Amino acid sequence: MSGYNFAYLDEQTKRMIRRAILKAVAIPGHQVPFGGREMPLPYGWGTGGIQVTASVIGAGDVLKVIDQGADDTTNAVSIRRFFARTADVRTTTRTGEASIIQTRHRIPETRLREDQIIVYQVPIPEPLAKLEPSRAEARRMHALAEYGAMHVRLYEDITRYGHVSISYDYPVLVNRRYLMAPSPIPAFDNPKMHMMPALQLFGAGREKRIYAVPPYTEVRSLDFEDHPFRATRAPHACALCGAADSYLDEVVTEDRGGRMFVCSDTDHCETRRSAREAAA
């Protein structure tokens, strides 16, 4: 597309963001501030993720964008088309074919590989935000690794509900050092971050923070010894592909209480269904 630089952002901005990314990779889980630019979409729609993607994407990359696991929602379609137009890159909905996956709130069910990068869109990068209103104090707590307050929150949950009730954005400790918000992915996806072969990049556009988890890095969900972390999912099988191990969305089908559970990862679901059809 004429009139725009490759992948929309100018080269100076990309360089600045790449420096932030390098620093973030060097200190796993640590939030690095960066000069976030205004993007042609509103805050909260993935401005952080789109800037990170624009900075790491090359002409030979294949891009996949998902929104809550789905390839076909407005947000995913718009961002995919944005890069198809501004960077002229190939796009795909197949997890296995993509070299860069930008995601809003899910990690694909298919295990990612070393040659892939997953870019998360992050609304609130600060895991202590709900506990500590002062950002200066929160940064001090990170610097001194004072994360006891986070466990107070887990303690309260167990006291009230008998288990930790945080179902998404479940706090993790990265590389045994930094407490990190994994963005609002379901707690079900947390174990996938642990020792993931792919590079994980997190971009928060409104808050102007970038953080990262390098390949094969320890990512532990916070828990108590006598209440270990458990990934939960709806106790059903997917109504379309029959998967009993994937994360499910509940879909209301009519107004008389009808509902069905389907895979949240549309590519995973389609792959399984076409494999079944091919076998039949």
Added chain:
Amino acid sequence: MTGALLSARGLSLAFGAIRALDAVDADLWPGEVLAVVGESGSGKSTLLDVLSGRRQPQAGIVWYRDPEDHLHELHAMPAPRLRALHRSDWGFVHQNPRETLRMNVSAGGNVGERLMAQGARHYGDIRAQAIDWLRQVEIDADRVDDLPRTYSGGMLQRLQIARTLVTHPRLVFMDEPTGGLDVSVQARLLDLIRGLVARLRVAVVLVTHDIAVARLLAHRIMVMQRGRVVEAGLTDQVLDDPQHPYTQLLVSSVLQA
């Protein structure tokens, strides 16, 4: 162990023309309760802030002796060490328990917070210790899951004390711990504090304007006026036979019921 837990020499601090502290010396031995009394604005609370390392003096030095018997210059300690000290070996009891308690977290969570900050990661153990400490401050064990806002003023103060003592600190700073409570609750709380302090052998720096509180709790007393220590000594000695005119005034102005 020998030697003072905390000693201060020549502490001075002025806010503009107001001398909040003027060459104050103080020593605190392990297991001892030291009361700092004086009228409002005499520098009591400022002294507490400086002794606890929360405020830097303009002159003077504070020495702290750690459990391994090493001396540290308090105001030269790096911030992480000082913060760790405040979470483990030291405690702070405020006049208003609402300042330090997490009001939207259950009593058990409040008591357990210091344990979790020290790395306790066993829910059952933390809860058991919280219940044990609630019992020690005479709060029913079945209130452990209640929010502090359902507690009365006296119970809140006792909860704050439990929360502070759970890590077995050797030194606790108390700023008017019985202020704002009615007289019968005050008496019970004082009784409780006296019992706990004697049993656990914690040293206490107690700031109060109430001479009766000092009389009941403190081994030694320091009388402050306009940032200066005008008289110091054993509590009974100072209060029964005050030498300085200001102490005499203070003692004689206590209402006799």
